[in-house]
Amino acid sequence: MAAVSLRDVRKSYTPELQVIHGVNMEIADGEFIVILGPSGCGKSTLLRMVAGLETITAGEIAIGGRVVNNLEPKDRDIAMVFQNYALYPHMSVYDNMAYGLRIRGLSKSEIDTRVQKAAAILELAKFLDRRPRALSGGQRQRVAMGRAIVREPQVFLFDEPLSNLDAKLRVQMRAELQGLHRRLGTTSLFVTHDQVEAMTLAQRMIVMNAGRAEQIGAPLEIYAKPASTFVASFIGSPPMNLIPSQRDGREVLLGVRPEHLEPCAPGDAGMTVDIDLIEPLGSDTLVYGHIGAERTGARVAVRLHQSVDARTGHLPVRYAPAHVHYFDPASGKRIEA
């Protein structure tokens, strides 16, 4: 286990094409960090730079206090789980896990101990003789993790490992990953575009946009205090409502989450939503509508804890001042109250 430091890490393929614009982060020993962002934001590139599969154009990456910029992946003491698992198709589950250890020249008995132990943790003991082809998606995912575990590395790197699984399995594997991290306590970097994965797994997360770290922090902290409109609208489903408004005589975007809008009597209303669409989800109901003119007005979503009968009409809502965020409309940055 080790701490990981990213110091002004940059990546460009050509002088004009820069994909990572200086990321800074100190990752503590044993932390579970999620790198979250839309596709093409550079999150996988950042992870691959830590792994050593991409060169670092500028800046420094240190693992356990040792700068690894010029080290081969095998010398960085990391293990990586790939999105498509990247299992060796012609090797049995056992050999897939043992391969890296054999190259490292570990003794047969040591390899066997480690593989059996990982297989027990991941409930793969029954499948050790099978080829990856004969396994289900979830089992393959476990083998990929097993291959990482047996190495007993300083850092685990996960590149969207759950995105090829179906929804139910993803929830299950998410829980298993959390359990695994509790048990092993290995520093982990986990890349995903799924905000639910990020919120549930991360101790801290990096929200990335266009090669920049928009915000770094604990999930709930980021949820409660998004640093920009990008973060505000990327995290939370439906995303935070952003309504153009005025504050102290200046143009601002007023941000309020759907669950912080509550229906009220028309006289108390902070604003009135013209309903476009209602989605009853059982536990709660989502109301989508707009404020102001039908085409140009701000789109608004409201999460209600009771069902609504109306299909259309007006919904007067109010919000507590504590739940309101302000953003600068030009830069998208948060304006501290």
Add this chain to the structure above:
Amino acid sequence: MVENRPWLTLWSHGVLLTGIALIAFPLYITFVASTRTLEEILQVPMPLVPGPHFWENYSQVLTAGTTRGAAAPVGQMMLNSLIMALVIAFGKIAISIIASFAIVYFRFPLRTFFFWMIFVTLMLPVEVRIIPTFKVVSDLGMLNSYVGLTLPLIASATATFLFRQFFMTVPDELAEAARVDGAGPMRFFWDVLVPLSKTSMAALFVIQFIYGWNQYLWPLLITTDESMYTAVIGIKRMIVGGDALTEWHLVMATAVLALVPPALVVMLMQKWFVKGLVETEK
């Protein structure tokens, strides 16, 4: 397709049977001729059922050859052909898999140029470059040798191209996983790529074995010593011109013998051959 049209079924079977008969009949005649004496074959019409001289004719060609044409035993020629076909097949596979490995997995200057150079040679059959090649081989003193028979035919653009196509379908993550696991390039090649290419290699082996076995012009040019003849050349040399009488029954026996090894290779490796051309294990 589910259909129930008896006449169509009958008609398609008729077409298939005709096709098979057209291809199989000459082979059958060859076999019949190889089991008869020369006098019997020269009758008009030639008998169409196998005769009693099977062992006699075959043992004569295998151990002694003909009396009037080439006198080398066909057993030796078959061995020469086998060596030539095997060396060419394995040599082509070995060289082209390494060449494609370099082209697909390494970034080096002029990489695309070299690839296109290899690709361009696809268009040049042996016959086009046969005179310069002959000159080189003869200057190197490789006439009448196995090296001379095989070496000029080993480089293969087709096989290189095939392996390249296969390697490009292997996911990049596999190479990266191997890198993280600590496998260097050659280790990755031996432990991952070679086992994954097994089916492609089998398919190529079939194609190249037959290619090597059926070589005609090249061995004809560079072998003058009877002990270096291949089976295909043997057949040609047995057919004597002029007033002498070709021993057709022995020629036919040799032809049947020359037919057997490639047919065996195809039959035994058919499953692998089809697999290698249609499916890949990834």
